Amino acid sequence: MNNYPHNLLSIEKSVAGRRGVRFAPASKRAGDYLPAGLLRGEEPRLPQLSELDTVRHFSNLSRLNVGLDTHFYPLGSCTMKYNPKAYEALAAHDGFAAAHPFAPEQSAQGTLELLYKLEELLKAATGFDAFTLQPAAGAHGEFTGALMAKAYHLSRKDKARTEIIVPDTAHGTNPATAAMCGFGVISIKSAPDGRVDIEELKKALGPKTALVMLTIPNTVGLFEKDIKAIAPLIHEAGALLYMDGANFNAVIGTVKPAEMGVDIMHINTHKTLSTPHGGGGPGAGAVGVVKNLEEFLPQGRVAFDGKKYSFAKPSKRSIGAVKSFYGNIGVLIRAYCYLRQHDGQTLKEISQNAVLNANYLKALLQKHFPVFFDYPCMHECVFTLDAAKMNGVKTLDIAKRLLDMGFHAPTIYFPLLVPEALMVEPTETESRETMDNFAAAMIKIYEEAQTSPDLLHKAPQNCPVKRIDEVSAAREPDLHW
Amino acid sequence: MFTPNTKENQQEMLKVIGAQTLEDLFKDIPQDLMNPQYNLPAALSEAALTREVKALAAKNKPMLNFAGAGIYEHFIPAAVNALSSRGEFLTAYTPYQAEASQGTLQVIYEYQSCMCALYGMDASNASHYDGATALAEACGAAARIKGKNKILLACAVNPQYVKVLKTYFGFGNNINFEFVNTKDGITDLADLEAKLTGDVAAFVLQTPNFLGCIEDGDAVSQIVKAKGALLIVSANPLSLGALKAPGAYGADFAVGEGQPLGNAMAFGGPGLGIFTCKKEHIRHIPGRICGIAKDADGKRAFVLTLQAREQHIRRERASSNICSNQALCALNAVIYLTLLGPAGLKEAAELNIENAHILQQKICAVPGYGLAAQAPFFNEFLIRCPVPAAKVIKALAKKGITAGYDYGKVCKECKDLLLVCATETKTAADIEAYISALGGI
Numbered sequence: 077m078n079n080y081p082h083n084l085l086s087i088e089k090s091v092a093g094r095r096g097v098r099f100a101p102a103s104k105r106a107g108d109y110l111p112a113g114l115l116r117g118e119e120p121r122l123p124q125l126s127e128l129d130t131v132r133h134f135s136n137l138s139r140l141n142v143g144l145d146t147h148f149y150p151l152g153s154c155t156m157k158y159n160p161k162a163y164e165a166l167a168a169h170d171g172f173a174a175a176h177p178f179a180p181e182q183s184a185q186g187t188l189e190l191l192y193k194l195e196e197l198l199k200a201a202t203g204f205d206a207f208t209l210q211p212a213a214g215a216h217g218e219f220t221g222a223l224m225a226k227a228y229h230l231s232r233k234d235k236a237r238t239e240i241i242v243p244d245t246a247h248g249t250n251p252a253t254a255a256m257c258g259f260g261v262i263s264i265k266s267a268p269d270g271r272v273d274i275e276e277l278k279k280a281l282g283p284k285t286a287l288v289m290l291t292i293p294n295t296v297g298l299f300e301k302d303i304k305a306i307a308p309l310i311h312e313a314g315a316l317l318y319m320d321g322a323n324f325n326a327v328i329g330t331v332k333p334a335e336m337g338v339d340i341m342h343i344n345t346h347k348t349l350s351t352p353h354g355g356g357g358p359g360a361g362a363v364g365v366v367k368n369l370e371e372f373l374p375q376g377r378v379a380f381d382g383k384k385y386s387f388a389k390p391s392k393r394s395i396g397a398v399k400s401f402y403g404n405i406g407v408l409i410r411a412y413c414y415l416r417q418h419d420g421q422t423l424k425e426i427s428q429n430a431v432l433n434a435n436y437l438k439a440l441l442q443k444h445f446p447v448f449f450d451y452p453c454m455h456e457c458v459f460t461l462d463a464a465k466m467n468g469v470k471t472l473d474i475a476k477r478l479l480d481m482g483f484h485a486p487t488i489y490f491p492l493l494v495p496e497a498l499m500v501e502p503t504e505t506e507s508r509e510t511m512d513n514f515a516a517a518m519i520k521i522y523e524e525a526q527t528s529p530d531l532l533h534k535a536p537q538n539c540p541v542k543r544i545d546e547v548s549a550a551r552e553p554d555l556h557w
Numbered sequence: 558m559f560t561p562n563t564k565e566n567q568q569e570m571l572k573v574i575g576a577q578t579l580e581d582l583f584k585d586i587p588q589d590l591m592n593p594q595y596n597l598p599a600a601l602s603e604a605a606l607t608r609e610v611k612a613l614a615a616k617n618k619p620m621l622n623f624a625g626a627g628i629y630e631h632f633i634p635a636a637v638n639a640l641s642s643r644g645e646f647l648t649a650y651t652p653y654q655a656e657a658s659q660g661t662l663q664v665i666y667e668y669q670s671c672m673c674a675l676y677g678m679d680a681s682n683a684s685h686y687d688g689a690t691a692l693a694e695a696c697g698a699a700a701r702i703k704g705k706n707k708i709l710l711a712c713a714v715n716p717q718y719v720k721v722l723k724t725y726f727g728f729g730n731n732i733n734f735e736f737v738n739t740k741d742g743i744t745d746l747a748d749l750e751a752k753l754t755g756d757v758a759a760f761v762l763q764t765p766n767f768l769g770c771i772e773d774g775d776a777v778s779q780i781v782k783a784k785g786a787l788l789i790v791s792a793n794p795l796s797l798g799a800l801k802a803p804g805a806y807g808a809d810f811a812v813g814e815g816q817p818l819g820n821a822m823a824f825g826g827p828g829l830g831i832f833t834c835k836k837e838h839i840r841h842i843p844g845r846i847c848g849i850a851k852d853a854d855g856k857r858a859f860v861l862t863l864q865a866r867e868q869h870i871r872r873e874r875a876s877s878n879i880c881s882n883q884a885l886c887a888l889n890a891v892i893y894l895t896l897l898g899p900a901g902l903k904e905a906a907e908l909n910i911e912n913a914h915i916l917q918q919k920i921c922a923v924p925g926y927g928l929a930a931q932a933p934f935f936n937e938f939l940i941r942c943p944v945p946a947a948k949v950i951k952a953l954a955k956k957g958i959t960a961g962y963d964y965g966k967v968c969k970e971c972k973d974l975l976l977v978c979a980t981e982t983k984t985a986a987d988i989e990a991y992i993s994a995l996g997g998i
Contacts (some may be wrong), residue, residue: 096896099904102911106799119899130581138645141660145644177825178624180954204583212686252868261873299585353650354885355661358827396724400689401825420595429560435870436570478566479657507561539656542853549850549862555672
């Protein structure tokens with residue numbers, strides 16, 4: 077038995093008649109105001125717990141979780157870096173949190189000013205000419221960008237551009253986004269060095285190409301070193317270049333994406349700009365564009381006339397709205413805080429230390445775990461397994477054993493073209509000691525694979541549950557109580 | 558700023574790597590792209606940042622709020638944020654490593670359970686971005702299921718949602734929308750029946766609708782089902798403490814904006830996109846779903862499941878490109894519902910109904926003001942003003958009151974219409990302040 081709390085559901089702890097919060101009841105019942113036919117028959121099956129029961133239930137659930145605040149979390153491509161506590165307190169300030177989105181503009185000048193200035197900071201950090209803050213997540217930013225590309229080509233009466241090109245290393249969101257926007261997807265094979273194969277790209281580019289989506293650095297942690305040749309090829313073909321900013325943390329402060337010839341880019345605030353991941357969200361996916369795409373941005377941009385801030389009237393060619401209101405404001409406040417705590421020099425330190433930590437881990441681990449594309453990496457490094465030396469141990473076993481050793485696992489089995497992939501992204505907020513400890517754990521696991529592989533197949537043993545049979549969940553889905 | 562490696566650390570690490578300088582690690586980047594000039598203001602210390610951002614917050618004037626129109630002011634018990642701000646929840650990510658993420662996963666399972674209970678549906682996802690995008694996903698799913706590209710929308714669907722639908726499915730993305738008229742504040746059943754032709758995939762109903770009125774779900778459903786179309790319902794979850802659940806009248810998809818459940822208004826975001834459906838549509842759900850599995854000892858455990866629908870596996874053939882959810886907002890919602898329970902939720906819903914009705918009666922007693930949509934309402938209602946609504950809003954703003962939503966923003970002929978909301982947060986004194994300010998115009 078381990079020392080973790082039991083995982084009883086709240087409904088299993090429920091006792092009829094028990095409750096946490098009470099309101100001073102209304103003087104009349106719903107039926108006194110509304111016709112019976114519109115009212116609920118049965119009450120919903122929600123848990124009935126006291127406030128203490130509730131507090132204990134969720135406090136104990138939190139103890140079944142590993143978070144960045146408690147553990148090293150080298151989840152590749154997710155940039156799990158420290159989320160400063162000051163920003164939590166500031167974003168929760170009533171002046172921001174209690175504001176209704178339809179309150180008169182004069183009562184929301186502080187929020188509007190912050191959004192306006194955030195756009196200025198993002199422009200300064202990336203070189204783009206304009207940003208939308210409306211998208212709710214990275215994938216939502218991709219969707220916004222791809223729709224803008226579509227609107228751009230249609231505005232030029234160029235209806236033939238029905239395809240989006242993505243490399244085979246792309247995140248699944250890129251092809252899924254393209255399909256959602258009604259584009260065909262052309263996937264191109266990477267070159268042997270893990271980067272875009274320029275000849276393949278040339279073959280794929282043509283009058284049907286609307287957009288090329290590149291992740292820079294790419295998902296094997298390498299910079300597109302030929303970007304200065306790639307961008308003009310795309311533009312000469314009449315297409316636009318989209319940069320998936322999922323890995324922007326590697327180059328913030330070192331490179332301005334707009335200067336590479338990128339036309340559209342999203343920034344995952346929960347990655348590069350240190351807003352918390354929240355167990356899966358909310359994030360935000362600000363999208364930057366060059367001048368000739370500005371008129372296609374969604375609604376909700378803030379204007380300043382020198383005296384007061386107000387929402388700008390969207391241009392006639394705006395793609396409209398990708399969600400309600402103006403964006404995930406609570407998240408954007410934290411992103412603003414982060415950028416205000418950095419200047420050119422400290423931005424550069426982000427990318428330098430992120431890249432240093434990744435290369436240091438690469439150097440420490442390479443003897444035991446081969447690097448699939450063995451070049452100096454950027455912010456993350458993709459390891460693979462030498463099957464002949466692993467005694468039947470798989471990447472999954474290693475990931476589970478890491479959990480036992482007090483680390484969150486790296487991203488595994490992605491990118492798809494790397495067999496048994498282990499994608500490690502340490503981030504700049506981790507120290508050398510953490511790298512050393514993690515490397516020691518990985519090497520110990522390597523040794524265990526030689527001596528006691530069964531230990532790895534049976535991992536984890538020290539987590540709240542043992543290894544889960546994930547297939548059992550899909551067989552007869554049990555999705556609610 | 559948040560980088561712990563000292564200069565000495567860096568030198569030692571570079572030595573292990575076999576590099577001389579940090580710049581050596583960036584050799585793949587063309588030199589002329591490296592180290593551009595940044596025109597950024599000086600970096601702030603935490604103390605200076607705190608001063609600056611608090612000063613910005615202070616520029617927002619707190620208002621006595623009577624606006625709803627998609628985002629609602631509700632009391633948030635202190636335990637909600639106290640629990641959801643725990644670092645173990647806040648700083649985790651999508652539970653890819655299930656054994657180390659049982660907290661987040663069980664929360665998602667409990668959230669899905671609460672949504673199914675509240676909406677009367679068979680399945681829920683782990684949440685979507687917001688109410689509008691959840692509705693867009695439901696429309697996409699309905700069109701795919703039926704293999705038809707026409708969807709009817711009730712006229713009283715939130716116009717922001719309609720705008721999002723048009724963005725999602727405009728630009729040649731092959732769903733055509735047509736509106737069904739409203740009569741006396743709710744869907745005109747005759748118009749619905751007439752427009753439900755064989756090429757219609759689904760009808761979208763919102764309740765309470767954008768006029769504040771509660772739709773007759775039973776009557777609508779009967780007509781929609783008779784014509785073989787799917788029914789998509791967007792409903793305010795807090796209203797379902799008292800009002801009939803969409804599942805009870807046969808909704809195929811039920812979605813909604815979950816912000817009223819324990820989430821701050823936050824100037825409109827983040828929201829919480831609730832997405833539920835009937836069992837037969839499970840494989841069309843976008844995004845994450847948590848289910849029950851067993852661990853190696855046969856013990857109950859929670860995992861992300863049915864992932865074959867998702868972008869990281871199906872890529873361009875996925876049901877959606879979404880790869881996150883609004884986990885923290887969903888956590889707030891499930892803590893809120895656990896604290897309230899069915900009795901507390903009903904109490905909250907009844908207080909909304911009562912306060913809105915008291916305010917409505919008092920407004921209508923002011924000369925010149927009257928109810929513009931006669932159907933029963935929940936916590937907001939449409940008022941016809943003797944002057945343009947914009948004028949009322951301006952006058953009340955001077956007294957620190959947000960009077961409501963100016964309906965003229967979405968309908969040129971409706972400049973005298975004001976959508977007013979009173980939730981359980983409004984006291985008798987608040988209501989008197991509103992009436993007295995109105996009398997002064």
